[in-house]
Amino acid sequence: MRERKNVYELPAGDTTLEWYSKAVVEMKSRPTTDPTSWNYQGAMHGFQANLPIWQGAAPLPSESEQRSYWNRCQHGSWYFLPWHRMYLAYFEQIVAQTIVDLGGPADWSLPFWNYSDTTNPDARTIPPAFTDPANSTNGLWISERNSDTIPANYVTLGALGVFPYTGDGITSELGFGGPRTAFSHSGRTHGRLEHLPHDMVHVAIGGAMGDPRTAALDPIFWLHHANIDRLWQVWLNQGNRANPGIAAWLNFGFNFHDKDGNVQMLTCIEVEDTTNLLSGYEYQGVPSSVPETGMLADIEPPNEMPLEVVAASNVAQPLSSKKTRLGLGLQPPRNKRMKFMAAEEFSPVPESTFLHFENITGTGVPPAYDVYLNVPDDDGGKEAHYAGSLAFFGVEEASTPSDHHSGSGQHYALDVSELMSQLRTLPNWKEEQLDVHLEPNSPPAEDASVVVGRISLYSA
Numbered sequence: 001m002r003e004r005k006n007v008y009e010l011p012a013g014d015t016t017l018e019w020y021s022k023a024v025v026e027m028k029s030r031p032t033t034d035p036t037s038w039n040y041q042g043a044m045h046g047f048q049a050n051l052p053i054w055q056g057a058a059p060l061p062s063e064s065e066q067r068s069y070w071n072r073c074q075h076g077s078w079y080f081l082p083w084h085r086m087y088l089a090y091f092e093q094i095v096a097q098t099i100v101d102l103g104g105p106a107d108w109s110l111p112f113w114n115y116s117d118t119t120n121p122d123a124r125t126i127p128p129a130f131t132d133p134a135n136s137t138n139g140l141w142i143s144e145r146n147s148d149t150i151p152a153n154y155v156t157l158g159a160l161g162v163f164p165y166t167g168d169g170i171t172s173e174l175g176f177g178g179p180r181t182a183f184s185h186s187g188r189t190h191g192r193l194e195h196l197p198h199d200m201v202h203v204a205i206g207g208a209m210g211d212p213r214t215a216a217l218d219p220i221f222w223l224h225h226a227n228i229d230r231l232w233q234v235w236l237n238q239g240n241r242a243n244p245g246i247a248a249w250l251n252f253g254f255n256f257h258d259k260d261g262n263v264q265m266l267t268c269i270e271v272e273d274t275t276n277l278l279s280g281y282e283y284q285g286v287p288s289s290v291p292e293t294g295m296l297a298d299i300e301p302p303n304e305m306p307l308e309v310v311a312a313s314n315v316a317q318p319l320s321s322k323k324t325r326l327g328l329g330l331q332p333p334r335n336k337r338m339k340f341m342a343a344e345e346f347s348p349v350p351e352s353t354f355l356h357f358e359n360i361t362g363t364g365v366p367p368a369y370d371v372y373l374n375v376p377d378d379d380g381g382k383e384a385h386y387a388g389s390l391a392f393f394g395v396e397e398a399s400t401p402s403d404h405h406s407g408s409g410q411h412y413a414l415d416v417s418e419l420m421s422q423l424r425t426l427p428n429w430k431e432e433q434l435d436v437h438l439e440p441n442s443p444p445a446e447d448a449s450v451v452v453g454r455i456s457l458y459s460a
């Protein structure tokens, strides 16, 4: 059994990253047609021949091999977590074998990057071994990164508080693990953990990491995904949580190549218990046993109250490279005319309110955008109006029709329940209109653009 360790808590003299670097250099030297090569492993997540980083990857495997094994990553789907778990397990096996072949230790395991650790002041910075030395002798460094540090609001863990694994993806809670889909290489609606911190970390680092078609070429990708995989176990261990218990999820399988280059299939049910996956692994500090309360029967049914649209924009909104402001006309839900009254008239009934961004299409790799509601005209105290952020991770692919989807774009939702009740207490609260304000976190590249098809507010 392997232990996947916290990269920031590796003891002095530990050689985990040194060997990882050597293995990356070795895997990069293998031809792209070799399933254990760095390029092949990266292309399984995503590949597009005309992107600059893929220049020089030829000769490539046959078209039919590419169709079977490349561009397989599952996003906007309830398969997001199990697919990436399988992907990491075989990648770890391949790296570990490469290290053994290079004369290294037999027990190498993939470390995880816990950027959300508030007790560690360096937690949100890419570990130094990945950035120094900044040259190609360092297998862990690549030039295609925009930032080494993630903003604090992009690593928060609200997703852990979500109960259902899968929501309906449209009107209610999005679910921790993503909506029910078929095979979904670039699905519409990202689940709560996939959105934050997963997508936000990808886009904040940017460069290769900012696009699913290049992300897995950055060695930090694998530590990021080990952390997302760890958070899945952390979520389960809280109790009253369960993975989907139905065949459409449990028995769905994906193909990978093992350390010998042989094709292997794994199904979701086979990867639920990490101690049984290949040689087995556990995360440092995270027991792999789920408390009894994690049994399906103990789960309280989620709030069945249907959510109703109470505001919607009616025109597609291109996002500006500076600030985009728009007003949503508020309509109190039917039978709830009191709903959007000022605080003193408002009955403090607990409620859910979600701000949805639908049919998001775009080109290139746009930056993350921060969303604020009802910001005062002078921008004063803007932080108190922060609703969350959007990362358009994979937006270009999601905007392009393919075998697997219509190209209608992406769909994100922000839980603004708490913020809305605070906004009602402020002097600039307007009963008829909600002002939405979107601002890029960093200047967009020239070839990057985003259009939000519809913004709507759903409330129970």
Ligand SMILES: [Cu+2]
Residues within 6 Å of the ligand: 198, 202, 215, 225
């Ligand atoms: Cu990812």
